[in-house]
Amino acid sequence: MKYSYLIAVLIILFGINNSIVFGQQQNGGTVSAFQNRVFKGDNYKPLGDLKWVFKTNGKIFSSPIVHDGIVYIGSEDGNLYAIHEKTGKIFWKFKTGGAVHSSPAIFNNMVYIGSFDGYYYAIDSKNGHLKWKFKTGGEKWFGEISFLGLKPVDQYMDDLWDFFLSSPVINPDKQNPSVFFGSSDGNVYALNANTGELKWKFETKGSIHCSPVLYKNTLYIGSWDANLYALDIETGKEHWKFETGTKIGFKGIESTVAIANDMVYFGARDPFLFALNAVTGKLVWKYDVAHSWIISSAVVDNGVVYVGTSDTFALLGLDAKSGKELFRFKANGYVYSSPAIVGDTVYFGDFTGNFFAVNTKSLGKEWNSFSTENRKLFASEILNNNFIDFSYAAKGADLSFYDINKTVMDRFYKLGSIVSSPFVANNTVYFGSADGNCYAIGLQSKK
Template sequence: MKSLYCLIAMAWLSAFPAQAKLLWQIQTDDGVFASPVVHNGVLYLANGNKLSALNLQGTLLWQHPLSAPARSTPAIAHDMLLLQTEQGLLAFSLTGQLTWQHLSKDGPRLVNGANWGWGKGDYAEPWSWYRSSVTLDKGVAYYGSQTGTYAVRITDGQQLWYQDTGMTHTQPAVSQEIVVVGSWNNHLYGLNAQNGDILWQFESPLPQGELGGWDGWQGFNLNPVISGDYVYVGSRSTWFFKLGLKDGREAWSTKHASSWIGSTALVHNGQVYYGLSDGLALIGQHTQSGNIEHFVRSPHLIFAAPVAIGEQLYFATLSGELFSYLPASGKHQRLYQTQSSQMHYQKHVKPLGGPNYQPLDPKLPIYQASLKQVTELLEDMDSIVSLGTADGVLYLGLTNGRLLAWRPE
C-alpha cells in the first residue's frame, strides 16, 4: 500500500518558489484526469481501478478496488459517495462499502482512422481523456456515458430515465429543472430534469475551407457551466458560446482560429475564463457583452479547467506548469513547474511557446506512432490535466499518476 501512496522526498520542494507551499503529494498507478473531492476532512480520489480516501495530510485511510476504470470526480450526498466508471454508476458508503450500482457502458472515443490519417478502422483518439462525472440534484444523480445520459435515484440506484444523447463525456449541469449535457455528436442538449425529454439542442458550426472535413473539429467535450439563466461552454469546433438555459438560443459566441477550446469554463466576478489548446492562452470574456477583456499568454496547451481562490485565478498546462493570474492588476506568473518539465522543456516547448511535437517513429504503424508522440509529451512533461480546489488548497492531477496538494501563500 505504501508503495502506491507515499509522500515524495522533500527534495521536490526545491521546485517551488518562496510564495508557494507544497503540502504533500502522492503517487498512484494511473493518470489523475479528474480532481478529487473533499468532504468532512477526507479527500476522495478515483483514478484507474481504485477509489481512495485520504486525510488532508495525504495519508491513505482506505482504498477500494474498482472492477472498471474511473476518470471522474466522486460526488457525495446522504452519506453516500457516487462514482461513474466505465461500467456505470457506483454508490459507496463513506467507508468504501459498495451499496448499489447502475450498469451502463462507457469507454474512449473512437474515431475514423482514415479521417485522421491513420488508415482504415476505428481508433481510440489520444486526446480525449476525460469522462463524465456525476451531478446530484434533489435526490437524483445525473451522468453521461458512451450510450447517452442517465438519471438515477440516489437512495437505491433505480433508473428514472435515459436519453440518447450520443457519446456524452461531459458532466451534466443542472439548474431550473433543466439538465445540460454536451455530446461528441457536436450537439449540446437541454433536457427536462423530470423525464429526460429533449427541450432543445444546439449544434456548433464547424471550420470550413482548408480546415474543413476533419471530424476532430466535432464535439461538445467540455463540461457546460450554468450561471443564472445562461450556459457557457466551448467545443472542439473552435467556438465558445453563451446560450440561453431555457431555450438554447445563442446570446453571443466567439471563434478562436484553429484552436480547440481546451478547458471547461469558470464564471467568476462577471467574467468567464477558459483555456485554449493551440491558441496558447487563458481567455477572459465579459459575461454580458462577450468582449475579450483578458488574454493571458500560455507556453502550452491548457486542458485543466481554471479555478479561483478569492480574487486569484490559477491555470495549468500540458507543459507541467502552474500559473496564477490576478485579473485586477493583470499580474501573471508561473508558480510551479514539474521537475520532469524542467528537464525536457526545450525538447517539447518551442522557444516562443507552443508544443514542439517530436517526429513520428517510422518503425511503427502511423496510429501507434501518433499515440507514442502524444504519450511521450505527456510523460516527459508530467502534464497537468486536472486542477481542483477545496478550502484554499489546490489539487494538481498529473498524467504520470501524481496528485499534489499545494497551498498558495
C-alpha cells in the first residue's frame, strides 16, 4: 500500500503536470520584495517592448526590487547585483560564498540579503561594500532520505522544488530598527538592522525558506514543520500557531503570507490555500487546490486573493471573504512566481518561461505574454503541445528514480523557467529567470 501510494503521489505531482506578501513596502524608507505586491495604477496594462536584459552566470530564483533608480536582484552565481534601472548596466555587485536565492530588502541605504553560504548580509546600497554579516546555523535545500519515496531508498535527496531562501523584512523603527528572516536551521531571527546584533530567535521544528511578514506588531512566518507561526516582534514570543497537513509529499509551507483586513492568507503543500483570523489564528476558510502544491505567495487586491498553483498550472482569483473561486487563468506550466498587480492587471511567470499580463476585469480572457529566448528555442523539444508534462520530458525514463527527476527539472530550467516574482516601477516590470537573466519589459497603456 505504501509503495502504491507514493507512486500515486508521483503521478499527481509530475504527470499532470511562489502579500501582506511578495511585494513592495516603502513606509519609512524601506523597500522589500516580500510585502504587499500591489502597485499604483489603473486600467489594463499589457506587456510592451523588452527594454533590456541583464545576464548573470547562474539561475535567478531571487525576486527584484527597484529603489532610487537601481534594480537589486540575487543570482545562483553567488552575487547580489545592483543594476541601473534605465539602462540595464551594472552599478555594482557583491559576492557572497553561496547561491543567492533570497530576495533583497532596503532600509536607510542598506541592502539586506541571505545566501546559501549561511550568512545574512547588510550591504551599502551606494557602493556595494559590506556593512555587517550574521551567521546562521547554516543554509541548505530542504531534503530527506528517499524524498517522495524516490529511489534509491537509502539516499538523501534535496527537494527539487525548494527554490528559495527566506528574504529579510525590516521594521523601520527610527530608534530601534529590526530585520527579520527565517533560516534553514529552523530559527526565526530578529537582528538590529543597523548593527546585525541578535535581538531574539525563535525555534521551529523545520527549515524556514518562506519570508516573514509584519502586521500590527506581529510577525507571521511558516516552516517546513507545516506550521504557520504568529510571533511578537519585540520578544519573539509565540502568539499562536496553525498546523497544516503532514501527509507524505504534501507537507510544508514555502509561501509567504498575505494579510488584509485582519485576515492572513497563505498556501501550503498539503494542498490548500488557508484564510485565518490574524489575531486568533482560527481558520475562516480553506480552498482545495486539487492535489496541487501552493508555492506561490498570494496577493490581495480589492477583495480578491490572487495565487498561483503548481500541477493545475493556474492563477486563481478567490473571494477574500468566502474563498469562492471567481476566476481561473491557465498558464503553460507550474505557477511558482508570485503575482504583482497594477490596476486591472496581474503579472506573473510560469515554469515554461512564459511571463503573463492578464486583465483581471476580463476574468482572465484578455491577456498577452512574453517568452524567454530559451523558451522560443527549446519549447518544441521539451514541452508537450506547449505545456509542461513530466512524463513526456522524461522520454520514457523511470520516474521512480531521483536522478531522472533531477534531469527532467534541468530540462525545464533550459526553457528559462520563471520562479522569480515581478516588481513594477516606472511603467516597467522586472523579473528574473532560470536562464540567468533579469528582464525589464515596458508596459502599454490601454483604456
